[in-house]
Amino acid sequence: MAASDFSRLIAAATDTVAAHADELTALDQAIGDGDHGLNMRRGFEAVRAEAEAIAAKPLPDALKAVGTKLVMTVGGASGPLFGTLFMALGKELPAAPDRAALTAAFGKAVEAVAARGKSQPGQKTMLDVLQPVYEALAQGKTGSEIADVADKAADATVPMKALRGRASFLGERSIGHMDAGARSTALLVRAVAETVEGR
Amino acid sequence: MSNVGIVIVSHSPLVAEGTADMVRQMVGDEVPLAWCGGNGHGGLGTSVEAIMGAIDKAWSEAGVAILVDLGGAETNSEMAVEMIGEPRSHKIVVCNAPIVEGAVMAATESSGGASLKEVVATAHELSPS
Numbered sequence: 001m002a003a004s005d006f007s008r009l010i011a012a013a014t015d016t017v018a019a020h021a022d023e024l025t026a027l028d029q030a031i032g033d034g035d036h037g038l039n040m041r042r043g044f045e046a047v048r049a050e051a052e053a054i055a056a057k058p059l060p061d062a063l064k065a066v067g068t069k070l071v072m073t074v075g076g077a078s079g080p081l082f083g084t085l086f087m088a089l090g091k092e093l094p095a096a097p098d099r100a101a102l103t104a105a106f107g108k109a110v111e112a113v114a115a116r117g118k119s120q121p122g123q124k125t126m127l128d129v130l131q132p133v134y135e136a137l138a139q140g141k142t143g144s145e146i147a148d149v150a151d152k153a154a155d156a157t158v159p160m161k162a163l164r165g166r167a168s169f170l171g172e173r174s175i176g177h178m179d180a181g182a183r184s185t186a187l188l189v190r191a192v193a194e195t196v197e198g199r
Numbered sequence: 200m201s202n203v204g205i206v207i208v209s210h211s212p213l214v215a216e217g218t219a220d221m222v223r224q225m226v227g228d229e230v231p232l233a234w235c236g237g238n239g240h241g242g243l244g245t246s247v248e249a250i251m252g253a254i255d256k257a258w259s260e261a262g263v264a265i266l267v268d269l270g271g272a273e274t275n276s277e278m279a280v281e282m283i284g285e286p287r288s289h290k291i292v293v294c295n296a297p298i299v300e301g302a303v304m305a306a307t308e309s310s311g312g313a314s315l316k317e318v319v320a321t322a323h324e325l326s327p328s
Contacts, residue, residue, distance in 0.1 A: 035244060042240065071247050071278055075238030077271030079247060080278035116274065165270060 001096070006055040006062050012191040014044040020187055027180040031167040035076055036180040043074035043082070059097070063090030077165065078181060081117055081126060088112035103137040110134050123163035124174060126181035129153040133189055143193035150189035154182040203309040203318045204231035204257035206265045207302050208250055208272045210243045212236035218266075218299050225303055226310040233257035245272045250279035254291060262290035262315030264322065266302040290315060296322035 017024075017040045025037030047054065047069045054065045067087030071079050092105035110130045114120055121131040132153040136146045155178065162174035165181070205222060209215035215236030222232055233256035238244025250265075257263055265280075267273045276293045283291065292315060294301055301322040308321040 033243070035238075035242065038242075039238070039244070071282070075240060075242070075244040075246055077274040080274045083278070116278070 001059050003055040006059070007051050009192055009195050010044075010048055010051045010055065010066070012195040013188050014048040016187045016191040017041050017044045017184065020184075024180050024184050027178055027183055030177045031162065031170055031174045032180060033076075033166050036078060036184065039074045039076045039078055040082075040184055043070045043079060046070075046073040058095045060090045060093050060095060063087070063093065066090075077117075078184075081113055081181070082184075084116040085109050085113050085130070099137075099140070103134070106137055107134050117164060119164040122160070124157050124160040124167060124179045124182070125162075125164050126179070126185040128157050128160070128179065129182045129185040129189065133185075143197040147186075147190035147193040150186035154178060154186040157182040201261050202230050202259060202312060203261045203305075203315050204233070204254075204259040204263040205302055205306045205309060206250070206253045206257050206263055206276075207232075207234040207236075207298065208245055208253070208265060208276050209234075209236040209268045209298060210245055210272060211268075214268065214298070218302050221299065222302050222306045226306045229310040230306045231257040231259050231263075232306065245275040247275050247279045247282065250276050251283060254279065254283060258287075260290075261309075262292070262318075264305050264309070264315065264318050265291065265293045266296060266298045266305065266322065267293060268298045292319045294319055294322040296325045300325050 021037035021041040024040060025034055028034050028036035047066050054062050057065060063086050067083040067090060071083035088109035089105055092108045094101055113130060114127055119125050119127055121127045129150050132149050133146055136149040157179040159175060161172060162168040167174040207215045207218045215234040219232055219234040233253035235249040235253040239246040239249055254263055265276050267276050273293060280288050280291045305318045305322040308318045
């Protein structure tokens with residue numbers, strides 16, 4: 001991947017997080033601590049501030065740098081969770097991955113996020129988007145199809161009862177609200193998919 | 200110092216500092232102690248960077264026990280331990296215990312020269328299994 005392509009991915013991801021920061025915060029206020037939008041925007045803007053240096057690195061190192069930056073700047077549990085996603089992708093991906101390598105690396109990264117959060121799909125978290133996205137990747141779906149899968153998966157967290165994270169304190173009262181982490185994951189998936197397909 | 204260090208990680212700097220005050224009242228300066236709280240931007244939350252700094256400050260060759268409040272403090276503390284890496288990471292434990300009681304009990308145990316394993320076990324006894 002050329003450095004300019006990785007810079008465009010960073011810009012697209014940061015733009016979508018910033019544009020939806022208020023929405024993410026509102027989702028998190030309903031069933032969490034209400035800092036998700038602000039935290040994610042701060043983290044991605046910190047990544048964008050160093051986009052040139054990050055994008056100049058080989059793909060695995062660039063992804064690790066994104067992950068480390070998120071860990072250090074997000075300031076909530078989302079930092080380690082999203083940071084682990086990118087750091088694990090960087091660890092697993094070769095410098096010039098094909099679809100099979102991307103799918104395999106994404107699967108490992110989802111496992112790493114599950115381990116970090118001591119969670120699994122079905123608990124109303126970002127994993128409820130990551131897992132279907134992994135399956136869509138494995139099935140050979142196109143970028144726009146994968147983005148749709150992610151959106152539907154985020155919507156599907158609405159009727160779930162939260163079993164991890166701050167929302168789990170609410171028990172049954174977490175039902176009826178979308179998980180903020182699932183929503184931000186879907187936003188990132190769409191931004192990446194559309195940027196890659198738009199080339 | 201050879202006593203196990205204690206690190207207190209809360210979403211709130213006020214809770215973290217207040218907990219540290221209670222620990223100091225019990226054990227004085229016999230135990231390496233550090234606290235951190237807040238997201239580093241003036242809001243509630245926890246910061247991996249601040250946690251790594253607190254671990255450095257409370258570092259002891261006998262190890263460090265970390266007491267946390269809510270889930271994000273635990274996740275961020277585990278991330279901090281991982282980023283500190285080996286060999287020190289083997290001597291750092293994130294305790295499953297209530298933050299105030301856990302910190303006071305762990306520090307009291309540490310002040311008597313207990314091992315990291317014993318300090319952590321004392322804190323864990325406070326949590327329902």
